[in-house]
Amino acid sequence: MTSRWTRAQDLARSRSVGALLITPGADLRYLTGYHAKPLERLTCLVVPADGDPVLVAPALERAAAEASGVEVEIATFGETDDPYALVGSLLPADAVVAVDNQMWAERVLAFQRRFADVRLAGPLLAELRMRKDPHEVAALRDAGAAIDRVHQRMGEWLRPGRTEREVGADIGRAILEEGHEQVDFVIVGSGPNGASPHHEVSDRVIQEGDPVVVDIGGTNAAGYCSDCTRNYLAGGTAPREYLDAYAVLEEAQQVQREHARPGVTAESVDAVGRQVLADAGLGDLFIHRTGHGIGTETHEEPYIVEGNELVLEPGMAFSIEPGVYLEGRYGARIEDIAVCTDDGLEVLNNTSRSLTVL
Structure with a gap:
């Protein structure tokens, strides 16, 4: 899976995107192999254009993420922690971020409050996903x-x-x-x-x-x-x-x-x-x-x-x-x-x- 997210990083840099934010769904499974449950608790893969990706996940989902064989660092949060603050701590405040096309609206709005420029990652990821290896x-x-x-x-x-x-x-x-x-x-x-x-x-x-x-x-x-x-x-x-x-x-x-x-x-x-x-x-x-x-x-x-x-x-x-x-x-x-x-x-x-x- 490493080659997939490194190619995604290359495309992000070419589009002047600072990071991809990917929540449970086909994009997350494509990039990591993790078929995460779409829960009310945030699970979000943070793929910076430069640097290593981090999977932000609830503490109670760490075992499931590890069992899926993800090859990225996992950062967890507790029940009373703010997961959006955790994502924000991983990126510059002025970062241009691109979110997956199927992200829930409440999460898009939360990221819009934290980052000034929020775009769609779908067109970028489609370039990878439609060419099968x-x-x-x-x-x-x-x-x-x-x-x-x-x-x-x-x-x-x-x-x-x-x-x-x-x-x-x-x-x-x-x-x-x-x-x-x-x-x-x-x-x-x-x-x-x-x-x-x-x-x-x-x-x-x-x-x-x-x-x-x-x-x-x-x-x-x-x-x-x-x-x-x-x-x-x-x-x-x-x-x-x-x-x-x-x-x-x-x-x-x-x-x-x-x-x-x-x-x-x-x-x-x-x-x-x-x-x-x-x-x-x-x-x-x-x-x-x-x-x-x-x-x-x-x-x-x-x-x-x-x-x-x-x-x-x-x-x-x-x-x-x-x-x-x-x-x-x-x-x-x-x-x-x-x-x-x-x-x-x-x-x-x-x-x-x-x-x-x-």
Whole structure:
């Protein structure tokens, strides 16, 4: 982890930032390996642009921090001590500080009272986090294989007569059984519910012939996420309109996978698939971006969306997930996680992308 925070220091100096202040969340885990609990007591990694980082933590959390293997000094405070004063004692009063993007508002306000210039650290840390090293790619590969194994078992649970909620509960247990440390989300969108991209589960009973969108993901022990969407038919026969749209969607996602590689822009990956759908008269049914970066968070940089002129580089990992959604009738989405190699693309999800009839 040392190389990560030393690179963060280099970037901080280049942006005239005196220190990074990082509280529990993906940034802290990325920089230290510590998956700290987000408690009402302050835990904050202080990364000065020059000098050694210090983890400020409640005394009762020292053992947990040490057990995580953090490689920085730990400074603790007692129940009646002021942790913000402790952070302030580690930095000059006129320091320019950058706080993690997900820091709680009360903590941001407390640091604003202590430091004159408080900025966001997110843009700086995103430059580090969106370029995965070989160990991170291996962790993402492991997560992708684990979620593939869950999709391969879908026939155990998804069938007419069961509710989305019942199926979702079984999927959640399988996500843990197949190698994840936690369940991040389970979407089971049957029939018209599939037309809502972020529908989760409901008490709707799955009917024979229902197209079902299943989008699932979790986090493995290394702290890296999976995210994969496949589409199923719960017996019977799907409407011809749906089958025709699905064939175009498969083509669009394939075109995007074949296009994505180092040297092309993020927005171009979105554009090539969107054009396939538009040419078939389905462009208005693709209502979201093509993808998002993935790593220690399910959604992070880089975003695969119109307007993002970022040029893809080796180590960048992201989803490719075009979809079509016809409100009140059905939806479909095909999603893979992929990572740019030195000269191409490695796709980390490898189950069938075709409509699977159960």
